[in-house]
Amino acid sequence: MARKPASRTEFALFDVIYEDGSQRSNRRVPVDQLGGLDEEQMIRATIEAQDREIAEKSGLPPLRIKAIKRPGKK
Secondary structure, eight states: OOOOOOOOOOEEEEEEEETTSOEEEEEEEEGGGOSSTTHHHHHHHHHHHHHHHHHHHHTSOOOOEEEEEOTTOO
16 A cells, blocks of 8 residues: 655744854754744744753853845845
8 A cells, every 4th residue: 555645844944143253054943833924033032942942952042133035135
């Protein structure tokens, strides 16, 4: 019997610039969180949650986000 294809989550990529001047490229945000009036807040919340998880695992405090932009856009 054939299996059903697994559902795949599509992602949009973002570059994140932190207040200390460092940059992380290609941070993934699910496409279903894009659009709507509060799109920027949703993107920022998703990336901040990822940062908290990374900081927890590394034992370092999370960095504060200065700017978020899509690659290739100014």
